[in-house]
Amino acid sequence: MFKKSGQYINKIRNKLRTLTVSRNFNAWGSGLISRGFQSNGMSQIECGKDVTFNEFAWISFDGSKGRLVVEDNVYIGRFCTMSISTLILIRKSALISDRVYIGDCNHGYQNTSLPISSQPVTSAGSVEIGEGCWIGIGVAILPGVKIGKNAVIGANSVVTRSIPDYAIAAGNPAKVIRNIAVD
Numbered sequence: 001m002f003k004k005s006g007q008y009i010n011k012i013r014n015k016l017r018t019l020t021v022s023r024n025f026n027a028w029g030s031g032l033i034s035r036g037f038q039s040n041g042m043s044q045i046e047c048g049k050d051v052t053f054n055e056f057a058w059i060s061f062d063g064s065k066g067r068l069v070v071e072d073n074v075y076i077g078r079f080c081t082m083s084i085s086t087l088i089l090i091r092k093s094a095l096i097s098d099r100v101y102i103g104d105c106n107h108g109y110q111n112t113s114l115p116i117s118s119q120p121v122t123s124a125g126s127v128e129i130g131e132g133c134w135i136g137i138g139v140a141i142l143p144g145v146k147i148g149k150n151a152v153i154g155a156n157s158v159v160t161r162s163i164p165d166y167a168i169a170a171g172n173p174a175k176v177i178r179n180i181a182v183d
């Protein structure tokens with residue numbers, strides 16, 4: 001009885017949170033925004049239908065021009081962090097595990113008379129996460145990378161170069177270890 005009422009309260013909380021957060025987005029189809037969601041650019045986020053942000057997702061924008069576009073049926077795991085100055089596009093039905101980092105920008109570091117924290121953030125190419133792909137736990141996806149359709153990225157990989165459709169890639173830096181046979 002208590003368990004059931006707890007579940008009911010959680011459901012209501014999730015619904016309320018999803019409603020109050022998503023109304024600040026540029027577009028929202030449907031889905032779930034779990035507790036701990038944070039972003040400094042709510043109006044720069046566009047999501048389709050059946051999108052899930054699991055707990056403590058953190059979407060950080062450098063400036064007002066960057067955009068996060070999330071297509072239908074995408075799952076974004078716990079503690080995912082994104083740093084955006086231009087565009088991160090997540091294609092439909094992508095599955096992003098917990099603790100994944102995706103970023104399209106870097107700190108400038110060329111000026112040796114300034115600490116790096118005082119140098120401007122530089123855009124280094126937008127990132128695209130392919131339709132139906134699976135990004136393993138703890139992966140880092142760096143600027144300019146495109147992950148292919150139904151590709152798999154192994155746990156804790158650091159992806160510095162684009163990965164083709166239907167490839168399994170792993171390691172630091174991530175390399176293709178196998179291709180998935182296409183029907």
Ligand SMILES: CC(C)(COP(=O)(O)OP(=O)(O)OC[C@H]1O[C@@H](n2cnc3c(N)ncnc32)[C@H](O)[C@@H]1OP(=O)(O)O)[C@@H](O)C(=O)NCCC(=O)NCCS
Binds near residue numbers: 136168169172
């Ligand atoms: C990438 C993955 C799917 C590959 O699984 P698989 O097809 O069964 O591949 P294998 O285990 O046969 O591994 C193939 C080779 O890649 C290596 N490899 C596999 N995963 C790796 C990883 N994450 N990092 C580095 N190397 C990896 C293996 O050591 C093996 O190398 P070898 O041929 O020299 O022995 C799996 O290893 C993985 O990382 N899954 C992610 C799990 C996860 O993040 N779950 C989160 C919950 S959704």
